[in-house]
Amino acid sequence: MTSHLSNDQLVDATEGTLAAGAADHLEQCEACRARVTELRALLTDVNLSSRVPEPSPLFWDHLSRRVREATAAETVPQPFAWWHGLWRPLVAFGAVAAAVALVVLVRHGQPTVHQSATATSVVADAAAEPALQDDPSVDVVTAVVGDLSFDELRSADLVPSRATVDQAVSQLTEDQKRELMRLVREELGGPE
């Protein structure tokens, strides 16, 4: 071994754990030996400064009591469980569900909704709307609800609340309200 010891090897030499090959070098290299001697002297200094005065024997129980008092109002934490890592996917799912609910609401308020009440047609129409054309979230919603019927969405609690629907209806134009009524009657099988 011709090169000097690396920093790691100098640490190992200082602590007496140097590998055999490097130890041979150390035996022959005065410069490395001087560095090791210097590091050992520093460690001796650090060691001599390390004493911690022993506190009063009463201190230990006092410390325990202080900890007990400081944690008395705390509830015992729950054990780490595998499902703790699932909150992010659940939040993502919730966001998608909210988007689905929003699109369903918008589509049911539009006059261009066709006879079919399936979510597939609703979302397909939504994607054709100029206002939503450039919205990438429409693609996500299409992929998620593409094969679901309105009833399935309702059973999954993905439809808007009654209050939300009422508010949406109140904002429709007169033409849109007439078209909505026509669609409702058609869906219920009543007269035009």
Next chain:
Amino acid sequence: MRVGPDSAVAIGWKPVWDARMTRSGAPPDAPASSEDLAGADDRVLVAAFLHGRREAFDLIVERHRRVVYQLCYRFVGNHEDASDLAQDVFVRAFKGLGSFKGNSSFSTWIYRIGVNTCLNRVAVKRPATESIDASPRADDRAVDPLHAVMRDERALVVRRAIEKLPPKQRATLVLRVYQELSHEEIARVLGSSVGAVKANFFHALGNLKRLLQSS
């Protein structure tokens, strides 16, 4: 996480630290009394604590308080701050035990909390003005007084120099020399590699030499 069976057998009960404990929240087949808990290993105590046995945490504190206090003392250099810090470490441990996964030993985990707590404290508080009179003394009966004073003065200078080291180097030096942890253990406590620990240790000594020369 699974508790080693030896300690549990020794205290006469069967450990059930398995999936049932973490997933269903079912109470563990825990020791019935505090006397039974006293012989249990750290993981059994953690399990008992997480299922509502507060006295298990008392035993954890009792078992680790000396090491935690000494670690804190070596960062702040005085009894008052060290005892405050030690209390803080255990309060943090109490609150955080739910996230203890058992991937490392409990000692490593509490060391990690201790080092982080101490580094946070020393980052916001200037070093204590420890006088030579307040510094810890070895048994001086066998040493002549002049030598004892010189030795104590040197120790104070070294401690002051250590306080000026960058946080990771300081933590590495304290854990290696004062707490006598191996490089592997320090790597687990600090969340770094053994190579990084050795590099920090080497640079800590280099910086310490420079600081001592300038003082």
